[in-house]
Amino acid sequence: MSLAVPAHRARAAVRFAVRRSWIGWMFILPFVVLFAVFYLGPLLVGIGMSFTDMRSTDVADPLAVDVVGVDNYLRLMNDGAMRRAAVNTVVFVVTALPLTIGLGLAAAVLLNSGIARLPAAFFRLGYYLPNITSIIGIAVAWKFLLEPEAGLVNRLLELVGIQGPNWLQSESTALPSIIVMTAWRSFGFNMVVLLAALQTIPKELYEAAEVDGAGRWARFRSVTVPALRPVLLFCTVYSSVGFMQFLEEPLVMTRGGPLNSTLSASLAIFNQFGVGNYGYAGAASTVLFTVIVALAVLQLRLGRRR
Amino acid sequence: MRRTRRQHAIVYAGLTLGLALVIGPFVWTALSSFKPEREIRRDPPTFWPETWTLDNFAELFDRVDLGTAFANSVIIALVLVATNLLFCSMVGYAFAKLDFRGKNVAFALVLVQLAIPAIVVMMPQFVLIAKLGMVNTFIGIILPTVVTPLGVFMMRQFIADLPDELIHAARVDGAGEFRIFFTIILPLCGPPLATLALITFLGSWNNFLWPAVVAQSEQMYTLPVALNILNGNEGTHYNLLVAGSVVVIAPILFLFVFLQRYFIQGIATTGLK
Structure with a gap:
């Protein structure tokens, strides 16, 4: 002006x-x-x-209500169940994350490998289905699949002579079962996002690489992966923020048991809320929130730098 | 890239195996829901039901008031679709096309809300709902999600790409901002509104934790809440549980198969932008 x-x-x-x-x-x-x-x-x-x-x-x-300073935070650190919940959450994230992104990437690459449009759309629809269905519906279906005697999984194992465990009632298999279910449920999201990104990579890049003598693996590593970088970063941040909060799966399938082996940080907070320990649950929430934000910021920093 | 026939066959084989593993649990659950309880427990199992029966569904509807839960789920989802379509597009329009003080700060709040974990705010939200006397009411279940950050974000992305000239021309003609929004912008937003409607409906239909906390009597239960109560009470009656699972999943399945185009487009664009 x-x-x-x-x-x-x-x-x-x-x-x-x-x-x-x-x-x-x-x-x-x-x-x-x-x-x-x-x-x-x-x-x-x-x-x-x-x-x-x-x-x-x-x-x-x-x-x-009395102000108690950082007492709740000190109590958190010495609470065996809370510590178990923290460990379970970390295990869940570091295993489910690569599984879901790996499966999503594999599905996206296969769907983008030149197969006809109609079958591709059909497979995409099928793979995406678990993603949009109610967790309760899914949890019930999986409880039925994993049931020790009548469940399909153990009956199929029986056919090859293996006595399957009581998946959700055994300390060593309950969390892995939930991890596999989560990867199964959520890889479709990554597939859709990665497939959309794959389709924007110009064909000429692959042709040029082929002319230069690059094999299939070399083309994947030097053309596909760099082009997908920003989208892979998005998938990683999005999924890990979501997985850090996993709650409904153990709530519905195991209630955190057996012996807290599937208790997640969010479920532990939810339980404290349920028994009315608002101050204590607030402290655990604050810690979880801080960790999630820090993790997302760290991932974005690392992902952008390289 | 040239592909040989053999490579194609391998790709199809891999995709088909994957599909069997992904939809297998659904197929198995659906087929089991039509088997008598004896047949469900039989060893070796039958894949295709030997005797088809609707007994499981009849018993299920007898034990739990699923009709009410179904109606509640539909009502809540439809109300949320309506509020989200209106509010998300209004808010998205303001962020995309209007200039005002504090706009950037306000938009940052949208992203902040996206990042706040549900469990972290759930307890104080519940205390608030309780103070307002909204425990065990529809409004209590609905209120926290009447306008969602993801919807605002999506509508803003779409409206930002509409030409400014449309709005300028209408302003020169003396149209007010609300009139411009309702008569010029909104009619152009068909595709993203369809996506938003579908995403909102699905999100509400599948939402479990918040309705489970707020709804405290059977008349207020949504379908997932009712099924979870059943899951707790009848944990080993798999004939009832699989039937319940089918009742929760089937409507969404139909919706998704017919409208998946909008849905996948929406996910892909929000992910990319």
């Missing part, structure tokens, strides 16, 4: 800008109010509660 603008026109411009601002905020009001009341507020309240001894019985009478 030049300095020579007459005063009345400048005032009109300001008035216009204010009016525009007002209208913009009117449009986004539903989101802003909801965010403040149901997300930002609860997030801050949760962090605040974590420094108190608040219990469900205190909701009616907030004055009865």
